[in-house]
Amino acid sequence: MSILSLIIKREFIAKVRNKSFIVMTFLSPLLFVGMAVLVGYLATINQGEVKKIAVFDQGNFFTEEDLVNDKKYEYHYLSDMDFDKAKEVASQSYEALLYVPSEVDKKDLTTKIEYLSDNSPSMEFIYKLENIIEDKLTKLNIESSGVDYSIIENSKVEANIHLVKFSGEDSVKGLNGIKIAIGSIFGYLIMMFIMIYGNFVMRSVIEEKTNRIIEIIVSSVKPFQLMMGKILGNSLAGLLQFFIWAVVGVILYFVAASFLGLSMGGSATAMNEVTSQVSETDKAQLMQTLTLYFETIVSDLPWVTIILSFFVFFAGGYFLYSSVYAAIGAAVDNETDSQQFLMPIIMPLILAVYIGFFTVMDDPHGSVAVVFSLIPFTSPIVMLMRIPFGVPIWQVILSAILLYATFFFIVWAAAKIYRVGILMYGKKPTWKELYKWMKY
Numbered sequence: 135m136s137i138l139s140l141i142i143k144r145e146f147i148a149k150v151r152n153k154s155f156i157v158m159t160f161l162s163p164l165l166f167v168g169m170a171v172l173v174g175y176l177a178t179i180n181q182g183e184v185k186k187i188a189v190f191d192q193g194n195f196f197t198e199e200d201l202v203n204d205k206k207y208e209y210h211y212l213s214d215m216d217f218d219k220a221k222e223v224a225s226q227s228y229e230a231l232l233y234v235p236s237e238v239d240k241k242d243l244t245t246k247i248e249y250l251s252d253n254s255p256s257m258e259f260i261y262k263l264e265n266i267i268e269d270k271l272t273k274l275n276i277e278s279s280g281v282d283y284s285i286i287e288n289s290k291v292e293a294n295i296h297l298v299k300f301s302g303e304d305s306v307k308g309l310n311g312i313k314i315a316i317g318s319i320f321g322y323l324i325m326m327f328i329m330i331y332g333n334f335v336m337r338s339v340i341e342e343k344t345n346r347i348i349e350i351i352v353s354s355v356k357p358f359q360l361m362m363g364k365i366l367g368n369s370l371a372g373l374l375q376f377f378i379w380a381v382v383g384v385i386l387y388f389v390a391a392s393f394l395g396l397s398m399g400g401s402a403t404a405m406n407e408v409t410s411q412v413s414e415t416d417k418a419q420l421m422q423t424l425t426l427y428f429e430t431i432v433s434d435l436p437w438v439t440i441i442l443s444f445f446v447f448f449a450g451g452y453f454l455y456s457s458v459y460a461a462i463g464a465a466v467d468n469e470t471d472s473q474q475f476l477m478p479i480i481m482p483l484i485l486a487v488y489i490g491f492f493t494v495m496d497d498p499h500g501s502v503a504v505v506f507s508l509i510p511f512t513s514p515i516v517m518l519m520r521i522p523f524g525v526p527i528w529q530v531i532l533s534a535i536l537l538y539a540t541f542f543f544i545v546w547a548a549a550k551i552y553r554v555g556i557l558m559y560g561k562k563p564t565w566k567e568l569y570k571w572m573k574y
Contacts, residue, residue: 138359138366145338145367150374159375163382170387188212188224192236195243200266207259221250229253232263243271310523313435314495317519320444321490324451324514325483331372331452332459332479336472338364339463339552357549361464365456365545369449435522443521443530450537451514455479457541461548465568486515498523508533510540547572 149155189201189211201209210228212220217233224231230251234243247267249255276283462475489512494503498520507517507525513533521530554571 137355138363141355141360141363142367142370145364146370149334149338149368149371155371155375159378160382163379163386166379166383167386184208185229186210186227188220188228188231189234190217190220190224190231191234192217193234195234195270200270224250225252230255243267313522314519316435316440316522317494318490320440320448320518321487321515324448324518325487327372327376327448328452328455328483329480331368331376332455334368334372335364335456336459336463338368339460340466340468340472344467357552358546361457361460361545361549361552364460365453369452369456372452436524439525439527439530440518440521443534444518446534447514447518447537450534450541454510454514454537454541454544455483457544457548461544461551461568464548464552465571482511483515486512489516490519494519494523498525504529508536510537513537 183206185206186208187210189196189209191211191213194213203209209232212223212231215223221231230249230253233248233250235246244267249260249263273283276286458479462472462479465475466472486506489502489506493500493506494516497503503516503520506512507520507529514537517525517530517533550572551568
């Protein structure tokens with residue numbers, strides 16, 4: 135067995151036998167699923183709460199057709215009592231009081247209507263009330279001009295552009311949103327995996343350096359082999375833990391959903407509410423639309439490229455940043471001293487997420503998106519967010535080559551730092567000193 139494989143095996147076994155690793159491997163899924171169950175339970179409680187809104191409408195501005203009760207809000211009119219009395223009753227028994235003054239010009243009502251409450255209302259509800267007021271005033275203004283509003287209402291049409299490819303196949307709306315979601319999920323997974331497991335390598339190096347074990351190991355092992363073995367060994371341990379989390383989490387999710395009868399995210403309940411409110415014809419049309427969406431997603435998205443690229447860039451991104459973490463571990467004596475070097479590592483990840491969300495989503499084939507999808511420190515996230523939109527294969531291959539080439543270069547540089555840093559104790563190295571160590 136080669137020296138590299140021995141180091142990988144040693145690092146892997148040392149990590150998976152660690153008590154904290156074993157505990158967190160099986161405890162974390164329980165915590166995540168427990169939180170999901172709690173969120174689902176709280177969502178079912180919120181769905182049953184109905185907020186009562188008192189309405190004091192002096193000028194009879196609103197009708198029952200304007201303020202319609204729903205599952206979240208109920209409107210109760212207190213216009214038959216004195217305003218001060220209505221205000222007192224509303225403060226004790228209602229969520230809020232909607233005050234509509236009388237003897238006010240209709241144009242001024244847009245700013246004179248008040249919402250009295252000690253609790254801050256949701257923006258969605260306020261926007262809904264403002265839309266109701268705007269529609270009501272618009273209707274009154276049109277009718278005051280001598281125009282029958284029903285004629286305008288009946289004249290409204292709804293445009294529905296039919297999306298078709300040049301090949302004649304039907305396309306669907308919102309496909310870009312699905313592509314964005316897929317790329318964002320993959321990019322987010324890579325970033326979280328790097329931030330969580332990248333520290334494993336750094337801690338391993340610091341621990342051996344602190345225990346002075348490294349002085350014995352390095353006498354029979356080349357620094358490059360030792361660095362590569364640590365990175366690969368810890369990577370395999372991290373991937374094993376990640377896989378166990380996924381399997382155990384999915385099993386616990388379905389067990390909790392079956393026995394507790396909870397909808398974790400509330401999506402099933404929302405879907406049932408939607409389907410219960412439409413006719414059979416609309417249901418058939420809805421199913422046809424969903425089928426078209428599914429067929430379009432399956433046929434239009436480059437799934438083979440997406441899946442293969444995910445594994446390539448997932449591994450490459452983690453190896454690259456792990457090598458940087460390893461270099462930092464070789465240069466410092468403890469984790470406290472490593473803090474000064476961590477910010478330059480995190481910044482490219484934050485930049486990649488920023489580029490992905492604010493540039494790739496807007497123009498996935500623009501110059502900014504293309505350049506940052508080729509830069510090794512940002513390519514694992516940016517390229518994966520671009521691939522669902524269709525990326526030339528040469529760009530994917532070039533980006534992967536640059537990524538892995540940079541990884542090997544940083545491992546080589548980290549080994550140079552390692553060779554000097556393992557014998558340095560009691561001093562915090564500077565960036566200038568790290569550069570000198572690489573030249574030795």
